[in-house]
Amino acid sequence: MKRPVFIALDFPDAKTTRLFLNDFLKMADKPAIKIGMELFFAEGPEFVRELRSQGFTIFLDLKLYDIPTTVGHAVASIAKLNVQYLTVHAAGGTKMLRQAVANKGEEMKLLAVTQLTSFSEAEMRATQLTSSTMTENVIHLAELAYQSGIDGTISAPLEAGLIQQKTNASFLRVTPGIRLTGDSTDDQMRITTPEKARELGATGLVVGRSITKSNDPVAVYQRVLLEWSN
């Protein structure tokens, strides 16, 4: 899957998720899916195995952030699930990131979260006691991740082009904070449309509520694909 669009399955349980995925299961080209903390903490690894066995490409978005040894061991456990993508926090630092890379195996790609797309510049500065700009922060964390052997970043689309310049073209730039024109922004602060994300240099998208809360999720997913690939 070269330029994946991950549907964020932010659902409370397996039953709701299975119901949502029913129509997508019939598709010849199944969508890539993202399992976050809500679903993983409710249903655990067994449900991840179930979805893997149905042929979905899986991005496990657990945003690991702990001491290097703990993260290394967690990554080794997760690698056994044969998921294709996993997130860690770039802010965990070089030692933590390198330990994650050392334990990830051959198949799984590690994506480092830079600054959450729910952060505005003001909130980031207040939380992290920094006078640097959002862009400076994101680029710093992306470079740290790149130098530590991580496969790519999670950032807002607005930062994707600069990340490419500071790393290389094959370093992945996966971007949440995606909304179709007119959609509610919810708790996201740094958003763009799929089309704009493509123009800005994203290599993959994460789309949740625009699809999952719509009356016709398959149609909205297909609209996202169209905007993304045009």
Ligand SMILES: O=c1ccn([C@@H]2O[C@H](COP(=O)(O)O)[C@@H](O)[C@H]2O)c(=O)[nH]1
């Ligand atoms: O910086 C980040 C990192 C992860 N996410 C995750 O992406 C989806 C976005 O959902 P929407 O409904 O499209 O807003 C969600 O699962 C987050 O946990 C992010 O938004 N920003």
